[in-house]
Amino acid sequence: MSSSSGGLSGPNNIRSRVGGLSDRHVRWLLMLPLLLLVFMSLYPTLSALYMSLHQWEGAIPERPFIGLENYERLLTADERFGNGMVITLIILGVNLILQMVLGLSLALLFSGEFWGKKVLTTVFLIPVMISPVVVGFTARMAFVNEFGFVAETVNWIFQLEPGLAWLSDPFWAKVVVIVADTWQWTPFVFLILLSGLASLPQEPYEAAQVDGASAWQAFWHLTLPQMRYILLVVLLIRGLDLLKLFDVVMLSTAAGPGTATETISVYIYQLAFRYWSFGYAAAASFLLLIVVIVVATLLIRMIGGVSEE
Amino acid sequence: MSGRREQSSVDRKSGEQANKTPAGHGQRAHGYRSTQKRKRRILDVVRVLVVLIVVVITVVPILWIILSGFKSQGECLHNPPIWIPRNPSWANYQDMWTDGGALSLKNSLIVTVGGTLVAVLGGVLVAYSISRFRTGGQHLANWVLSVKFLPPIAFAIPIATMYRVLHLIDTHFGLILVYGAFNLPFVVWTMKGFMDEVPRQLDESAMIDGCTRIGVMWRIVLPLSAPGLVSATLLTFIFIWSEYLFALVLGQNELFTVPVRLSSYYSQAEGWVCAPQAALATLAILPMIAMAFIGQRFIVRAMTFGAVKQ
Numbered sequence: 055m056s057s058s059s060g061g062l063s064g065p066n067n068i069r070s071r072v073g074g075l076s077d078r079h080v081r082w083l084l085m086l087p088l089l090l091l092v093f094m095s096l097y098p099t100l101s102a103l104y105m106s107l108h109q110w111e112g113a114i115p116e117r118p119f120i121g122l123e124n125y126e127r128l129l130t131a132d133e134r135f136g137n138g139m140v141i142t143l144i145i146l147g148v149n150l151i152l153q154m155v156l157g158l159s160l161a162l163l164f165s166g167e168f169w170g171k172k173v174l175t176t177v178f179l180i181p182v183m184i185s186p187v188v189v190g191f192t193a194r195m196a197f198v199n200e201f202g203f204v205a206e207t208v209n210w211i212f213q214l215e216p217g218l219a220w221l222s223d224p225f226w227a228k229v230v231v232i233v234a235d236t237w238q239w240t241p242f243v244f245l246i247l248l249s250g251l252a253s254l255p256q257e258p259y260e261a262a263q264v265d266g267a268s269a270w271q272a273f274w275h276l277t278l279p280q281m282r283y284i285l286l287v288v289l290l291i292r293g294l295d296l297l298k299l300f301d302v303v304m305l306s307t308a309a310g311p312g313t314a315t316e317t318i319s320v321y322i323y324q325l326a327f328r329y330w331s332f333g334y335a336a337a338a339s340f341l342l343l344i345v346v347i348v349v350a351t352l353l354i355r356m357i358g359g360v361s362e363e
Numbered sequence: 364m365s366g367r368r369e370q371s372s373v374d375r376k377s378g379e380q381a382n383k384t385p386a387g388h389g390q391r392a393h394g395y396r397s398t399q400k401r402k403r404r405i406l407d408v409v410r411v412l413v414v415l416i417v418v419v420i421t422v423v424p425i426l427w428i429i430l431s432g433f434k435s436q437g438e439c440l441h442n443p444p445i446w447i448p449r450n451p452s453w454a455n456y457q458d459m460w461t462d463g464g465a466l467s468l469k470n471s472l473i474v475t476v477g478g479t480l481v482a483v484l485g486g487v488l489v490a491y492s493i494s495r496f497r498t499g500g501q502h503l504a505n506w507v508l509s510v511k512f513l514p515p516i517a518f519a520i521p522i523a524t525m526y527r528v529l530h531l532i533d534t535h536f537g538l539i540l541v542y543g544a545f546n547l548p549f550v551v552w553t554m555k556g557f558m559d560e561v562p563r564q565l566d567e568s569a570m571i572d573g574c575t576r577i578g579v580m581w582r583i584v585l586p587l588s589a590p591g592l593v594s595a596t597l598l599t600f601i602f603i604w605s606e607y608l609f610a611l612v613l614g615q616n617e618l619f620t621v622p623v624r625l626s627s628y629y630s631q632a633e634g635w636v637c638a639p640q641a642a643l644a645t646l647a648i649l650p651m652i653a654m655a656f657i658g659q660r661f662i663v664r665a666m667t668f669g670a671v672k673q
Binding site: 077080081082084085086087088090091093094095097098099101102105160163164168169170173174175176177178179180181182183184185186187188191192195196198200201202203206207210237241242245246249250291294297298300301304305308319322323326327332335336339340342343346347350 | 406407409410411413414417418420421422424425427428431440441442443444446481484485486488489491492495496498499507509510512513514515516517518519520521522523524525540541543544545547548576577601604605607608611612615621622625626629635637640641644647648651652654655656659662663666667
């Protein structure tokens with residue numbers, strides 16, 4: 055196959071031979087699978103908007119139009135909604151800091167060749183690949199009151215009497231969720247940052263070494279600025295993932311004690327599929343959607359700004 | 364001799380320049396180099412320690428789950444914790460298997476294979492169109508990507524309502540459609556990246572030689588981006604296999620996948636039956652762990668691909 059197309063014009067002018075279909079048609083025919091995505095995302099979004107403006111309760115056939123009443127109730131009178139948002143943001147914030155710091159430190163420590171790199175990357179791939187449901191279950195096994203293998207080990211090390219009951223304490227239950235998510239996703243952050251570090255040009259470091267720069271200076275003035283783009287991308291991926299945190303919470307703490315670990319996704323799920331308040335839940339999910347889109351747009355702007363430099 | 368190999372590669376960078384500069388510097392350069400060497404040795408020890416700690420922290424919880432599958436219910440929740448089952452047996456596996464485990468594995472397999480096929484087949488076509496014709500421009504490409512990041516709970520509620528009307532609740536077909544749709548963006552994004560690397564001149568010259576557009580995509584571009592195809596397929600499979608929320612909401616009564624079955628081992632009457640749950644969890648993660656070992660190269664590449672590429 056020679057790649058010399060010489061001075062011929064672009065592919066758009068060459069007629070393909072399927073029944074005389076030109077590229078102009080083929081390109082759109084190939085896009086047809088996107089209809090499925092439109093059907094599953096755009097239509098539901100509009101439908102959610104419609105539902106959120108009605109009083110839509112389970113199987114009750116009357117669904118009167120109530121305007122923005124659902125939204126008003128959510129924003130002014132629903133403590134659990136605010137609670138869900140705050141808990142989601144707390145878990146998100148702590149997780150992001152932990153995972154970025156741990157992931158970056160590990161990536162810096164292990165950049166370049168080293169003994170056991172293969173072992174580390176393989177083992178590190180395991181948490182990323184297993185289902186968050188299993189991670190949540192494992193966290194429960196590790197921290198369940200009286201029996202958890204991590205909880206009891208901690209109690210034994212610190213000689214706590216009575217032992218710390220992680221899952222019935224609002225603070226420590228959040229720690230359990232955070233530990234579970236950090237356990238699962240720090241490897242992911244590490245792997246991406248590692249390949250990011252590997253792609254950095256070497257020359258500036260050699261120059262810095264000649265100039266007698268310390269390792270810290272090299273990190274601060276060379277590595278960090280060059281890694282800004284990739285760090286932001288990882289932050290975006292993980293941040294948006296954490297905004298929809300659901301599986302781990304359901305399996306590890308079951309949102310408890312009380313609503314101490316009830317993330318916004320869990321609360322909306324409860325509204326819709328436990329209390330069958332579809333209209334109200336749709337309004338809540340619409341607000342969540344707006345938050346996510348605003349956060350994502352801001353971050354993507356920042357990324358765009360960085361990558362243009 | 365953990366330091367040897369590591370050192371040689373670092374030395375390739377710093378050593379080159381070390382060979383050039385120290386010639387005139389004599390003593391001072393020598394002293395500098397020996398402290399560097401000591402520093403590097405300390406760093407190696409730190410690295411080995413960190414690797415060991417990380418491996419332990421990662422592996423022990425998984426080992427605990429696997430071991431728990433062979434414990435009796437009493438041993439599974441015991442204070443102090445029992446690490447090694449005293450009378451390991453397959454009893455939990457038998458219980459789990461007949462008590463919905465086999466069915467959930469069958470359901471998961473059907474929707475995962477179906478959903479992966481839909482996403483990959485559809486995604487490849489869209490990716491080719493966007494890669495070669497920039498169809499729909501930047502806005503469409505961004506929209507496709509953005510769907511992947513939106514919270515599924517926002518879509519789950521209206522889709523559940525819609526599915527009830529369409530009688531798609533509790534059907535494999537319904538789940539396959541949802542999984543196919545929501546994994547399409549990932550496949551499109553990955554495959555577009557790989558296809559962009561295949562020179563367009565190949566397409567053009569093949570078409571001059573009488574190949575059709577579809578033929579070009581199928582016989583030339585796709586084989587050349589095969590690593591991307593493998594990566595995208597593997598990861599899509601993993602995403603769908605692990606998915607919980609849609610499976611929970613759209614298969615409320617009869618159709619339960621492995622994650623849904625895993626989440627229902629707690630009841631008011633019996634309390635928490637964790638031993639068979641651990642057995643099912645083991646079956647759920649073993650294929651994934653096997654994939655981590657076999658397909659490591661592809662998976663890491665696909666994961667890091669989008670982020671590293673600017």
